[in-house]
Amino acid sequence: EVQLVESGGGLVQPGGSLRLSCAASGITFSHFAMTWVRQAPGKGLEWVSGISGSGTSAYYADSVKGRFTFSRDNSRDTLFLQMNSLRAEDTAIYYCAKNRDEAVAGTIDYWGQGALVTVSS
Amino acid sequence: DIQMTQSPSSLSASVGDRVTITCRASQSISYYLNWYQQKPGKAPKLLIFTASSLQSGVPSRFSGSGSGTDFSLTISSLQPEDFATYYCQHSYSNPPYTFGQGTKLEIK
Numbered sequence: 001e002v003q004l005v006e007s008g009g010g011l012v013q014p015g016g017s018l019r020l021s022c023a024a025s026g027i028t029f030s031h032f033a034m035t036w037v038r039q040a041p042g043k044g045l046e047w048v049s050g051i052s053g054s055g056t057s058a059y060y061a062d063s064v065k066g067r068f069t070f071s072r073d074n075s076r077d078t079l080f081l082q083m084n085s086l087r088a089e090d091t092a093i094y095y096c097a098k099n100r101d102e103a104v105a106g107t108i109d110y111w112g113q114g115a116l117v118t119v120s121s
Numbered sequence: 122d123i124q125m126t127q128s129p130s131s132l133s134a135s136v137g138d139r140v141t142i143t144c145r146a147s148q149s150i151s152y153y154l155n156w157y158q159q160k161p162g163k164a165p166k167l168l169i170f171t172a173s174s175l176q177s178g179v180p181s182r183f184s185g186s187g188s189g190t191d192f193s194l195t196i197s198s199l200q201p202e203d204f205a206t207y208y209c210q211h212s213y214s215n216p217p218y219t220f221g222q223g224t225k226l227e228i229k
Contacts, residue, residue, distance in 0.1 A: 035218075037165075045157075045165065045208055045220040059216040062122075095164055105212050107155045109176065111164035 002026040002110045004096045009115030016086050020115055022079040022096030029077040030054065033099040035108055036070060036081050038092035048094070049081065050104040059104055064090075086119045093117075123147050123211055127221035133229040138199045142224045144192045144209035153213035156185055156194045159223075160205045168207075169194060204228050 008020040022034075036048040049070040051058045058070045069082040079096055093114040099106040124147040134140050144154065152172040157165040167176045169185035172192055182197040196203055209221040 037220075044223045045159075045210070047210070047216065047218045047220065050216060050218070061217045100170065104216070105153075105214060105218065107167065107170040107212050108157075108165075108210075109167050109170075111166070113164055 002098060004098060004110060004112035006094065006096050006112045006115035009094065009117050011118045011120065012086055013121050014087060014119055016119075017082070017084045018086065018117060019083070020081040020094055020096075020117070022081075022112055024077045024079070024096075024098070027077075027098065029072075030074040031102060033102055033104045033106055034072065034079055035097045035099060035104075036079075037095045037097055037108070037111075038090075039095070039114075040089075040092045043092075046092075050099070051079070052104055053102045057104065083117070086117075088119050091117060091119050122217055123150060123213065123219055125209055125211060125219050125221040127207075127209055127224050129224060130222065131225040131227065133227050134199055135229045136199050136201055140196045140199055140226065142194045142207055142209075142226075144187075144194070144221050146190045146192075146211055146213075149189045150211045150213035152188045153211055154185070154187065154192045155210045155212060156183075157208045157210065158203075158205045159208065165208065199226075201228075 003025045035050045055072040067085045096112040097108040098110040100109045156169040159165040173185045
């Protein structure tokens with residue numbers, strides 16, 4: 001059974017930093033691209049970032065480019081999203097998600113339960 | 122960036138109804154279109170990928186069609202558990218792989 005478990009969410013002040021983690025199990029982790037999607041309170045889904053299976057290529061939405069860094073540790077089956085210079089508009093539930101295959105440009109087939117990030121003073 | 126526009130934004134229907142939700146891309150995305158269902162307080166769930174392929178475990182009353190810029194998701198006979206919000210998303214070429222704004226399906 002595929003499981004994705006996010007951690008590291010919480011309350012942070014504007015301009016602050018936070019690092020989300022996502023532990024995967026039930027898959028051959030390095031074979032799949034992975035994705036972060038966020039959802040602001042009461043709003044729709046926003047694609048944030050994607051990373052290749054090897055971790056050598058990562059892509060970002062313009063809204064987070066230069067502030068967020070997506071990485072993975074394939075020896076620990078874990079993803080990381082380092083979020084710097086946080087803004088109020090980054091407040092959202094952040095979902096870790098698995099792609100169907102190695103392509104970053106791919107369908108998401110499994111989602112974690114989400115981690116809430118609140119940016120507020 | 123490719124924009125995805127869903128219609129309608131909300132829809133009221135009854136159990137047993139046939140319902141269709143449409144999604145339009147701002148440029149051709151071939152068949153690289155996915156549909157997700159999200160219930161309140163839950164993560165989204167994949168229903169349809171590459172426009173018309175049914176994800177394993179998804180009931181056959183769900184179907185998808187389309188290519189190029191125009192796509193649709195059809196539920197042939199609504200069941201009580203189908204009342205949720207539905208999102209389309211493209212997975213074509215370069216990021217960002219944008220989602221539509223969502224269609225909230227409510228009980229009439």
